[in-house]
Amino acid sequence: MKINKKMAVFLCMALICGFLVLPVQAATFMNCGDADGKITVQSYKDKYSAKWTKIIDKSIAAWNDSSANVNISVSAQSKNVIKAKRYNDTWYGLTTQTHNKTSGYTSKFIIKVNTKTIKAKATNYSKFARSTVTHEFGHVFWLADNPNTKKSSIMKYDRDRNTMVKPQQFDIDNVNKKYK
Numbered sequence: 220m221k222i223n224k225k226m227a228v229f230l231c232m233a234l235i236c237g238f239l240v241l242p243v244q245a246a247t248f249m250n251c252g253d254a255d256g257k258i259t260v261q262s263y264k265d266k267y268s269a270k271w272t273k274i275i276d277k278s279i280a281a282w283n284d285s286s287a288n289v290n291i292s293v294s295a296q297s298k299n300v301i302k303a304k305r306y307n308d309t310w311y312g313l314t315t316q317t318h319n320k321t322s323g324y325t326s327k328f329i330i331k332v333n334t335k336t337i338k339a340k341a342t343n344y345s346k347f348a349r350s351t352v353t354h355e356f357g358h359v360f361w362l363a364d365n366p367n368t369k370k371s372s373i374m375k376y377d378r379d380r381n382t383m384v385k386p387q388q389f390d391i392d393n394v395n396k397k398y399k
């Protein structure tokens with residue numbers, strides 16, 4: 220599309236007035252997340268194939284081995300669950316957090332991962348899946364979708380899911396603002 224002077228002025232005005240809905244979301248943080256960054260997730264090893272167990276293991280390790288002040292451990296008693304299966308939806312992953320309206324602290328979360336959309340879009344299935352799971356854990360640590368930054372982020376929609384499997388420095392820095 221060729222942008223002439225008139226259009227450029229219109230676009231600037233539109234941006235100033237805010238009546239163009241931009242695809243970029245400015246928020247870095249969500250309105251909810253875990254209180255101290257030490258979370259548990261119900262054991263998934265007996266539920267899934269070795270392939271999926273490994274995907275989740277590696278996504279958990281990506282956070283635990285990073286310099287973010289967080290820890291994810293697997294516990295039989297945990298209320299928090301991770302579900303990987305075919306969902307008839309367009310998303311790759313979806314995290315639902317039950318949280319306190321005032322503090323924003325999450326008391327329970329469910330991470331759903333859609334094997335259908337991942338299979339349809341991935342060129343590297345394992346990495347694409349890991350990118351999705353790592354991203355979903357980011358939500359539990361307060362990180363919002365698609366932060367408005369030029370920096371690399373696991374929360375960005377346009378990241379290459381076939382290669383980016385770990386939280387990036389931008390993500391770690393933001394998580395550590397919540398967990399000092």
Ligand SMILES: [Zn+2]
Nearest residue numbers: 354355358364
């Ligand atoms: Zn997300």
